[in-house]
Amino acid sequence: MNTLTEQNQGASNYEYVIARIRSRQASLFDDDDYRKLVRMGTAEIARFMEETEYESEMNALGSRYSGVDLVEYALNRNLAKHFDDLLEWCDGRLYDLVARYLRKFDAWNVKTILRGLYSGADREEIEDDLIRAGEFSDRELEQLLAAEEIAEVVDVLSNTMFEEELTAALEDYEDTGTLVALENAADRAFYETLLAGLPTNVESDSATGLYLEFLRGEVDFRNLRNALRIARSGADIDPSEYFIDGGRLFDAEEMNQLVGSLDQLVEHIRESTYGEDLDDALDDLADADALIEFEHALDAALLEYADRLSNRYPLSVCPVLSYILAKEREVDNIRAIARGREAGLEPDAIEQELVIL
Template sequence: MRLLQKFKRGSSSDAKGHTNYAYTVSRVRAMKSKLLPKETYPRLMNMSIDEITRFIGESGYKEDVDELAMKYDGVDLIEHALNRNLSVTFRKLLNISEGEVNFLIAEYLKEYDIWNVKTILRGKYCRASTEEILEALVAGGTLTYTFLSGLAGKETEDVISAFEGTEYYPIIKNYDGTNLSDIENQLDKLYYAGLFAVAGGSKSKDRKLFAKFIRAGIDIKNLMILFRLKKAGITDPQMMNLMIEGGLEIGQKDIQRLMPLPFGEFIEELDKYSYWKEISDIVNPGMQSLIDVETRLKKYRLKSAASFSHVYPLSIVPIMDYMLTKQNEVNNLRIIVRGKEANLSDEIIREQLVI
């Protein structure tokens, strides 16, 4: 089984077509206005899983819950409804956009292709059930749900063969059952290399803004990796292969300098970067958990995207801001539901929410 399932938005030459930013951004603003307000989350914390299901079934997730209620219930229903909604939302963005903005959105959404490839391979590696794999799939990129769901029950060799002819095949064909982390890392790097390939070297204002948005996200991703390594006492320079190139403030030379440092010296060096002011009051050498740090960095990412969006109101930025905010809403709902299912305390659930 080979994959040729692609959106018609597929080449840089198509990206030079007409782009009506006023129309696309106005539609996106209308979509953003329907996101759950911050005040919703404390209410959800006081609800049971059945009550949360009813609540989201009466909100913007109604169609998704209604569609899936005959097949799933409880946490499974919410998980599948959230994933379906995210997929439908992002495909709507592709349908309402044209020209360059459409092309850039499609490239950004390949993040979900990577997520799904990794999800299927990791599911096979962990001997997860077909249903467990399906529950984690989000068909928000160029790969269709029909194609992806068809792979959930197949053997690993057949999964790999199905991607022959795609940009992912040269990487995943080297999977031998023991090197999954390396394969996942290579897929992540392929994704960012693709984003920079479409954004780099262009005089287009929107491609430059797109690149800046992506580079800021790389900084956050690399910072969180560095924190985890330092907290675990890992200073091996070989861990550089985990880092993504192209950060906005924290370049490869910065990372090379930070990588060998123990945790205490590492956090002392962070005051050189704008991110430090967002986490300085909670970071110390004796801290036991990094949850607060990761939550703060994610909040900063959202806040920066919103601010960036106001500066460039008729550009790709408000669209990227909406996509990031929508992803965060789904993640918050998932955190609450999974936390309740695992009988976690409200305090533990609350500290993981990005509000």
């Protein structure tokens, strides 16, 4: 599990990786496909997917699931397959940069296993919900699945990036009996390694520099979402507990002050470096009731930024990033369509939920 330095030696193989991901990016669904999908029923969506990229996953899972569940599991499995491939191809520095971001699936898996154990779900159910896209190997996930109580999971995770945070949170869990502390710890562990040990001397205008900026943006947006949620719900939560270090938007103290008032928070974002990109979204936020549209705007802004970078720096980590984001969005979109159709939403209502450029 401690592959942090293992594969980082040697030269990066940008040409190979980028040729492959460009080809895969071309086979993602486009606007037309989405327009067709939102007008289909769930069974039709499943049939449509059998004729695309997702064929092998749909066939493999077809005997065990049906309807929306089938679509969802096939999506997850396909995502995992592609991202696992990515980690397999990348060498050297490129591997380090890509793995940083993909470790978020490790955090996801750890959380899934913790939640599964907590709710008493059986092993198979937990296994199906894993997304095997992160850095953990199958054997390591197997060990985690074999654990029978939460303390054991934490034990298995020693020597990984989760060790410190989870061990600290375990006590809290044993005192309170709620999972929040552990879940939070898994996320924090991910965000901390996301920015840890990055080269500091890269030029801010180089491809790597811009990628680092994107990672910082990711932390900022996460903080922003948390701040907005706390501000909006008015819950009595200590914001600093959820604050992630390393972003540029605000520090812990500022966040503490800003969550007090939504207006001040919006004003702060408007004046920040992201203000320009998010201007329209912020206007919407001011008079919208739900955060969801703002969150979609954040996603779209990230996607657009990544696309621009990928064309500007064709031989760098940027196209890989652009592909990862586009693939994630596609999976989210198809899931939203399938779930939306199942719930009987109108095509127009579903289209609003999608993040399409």
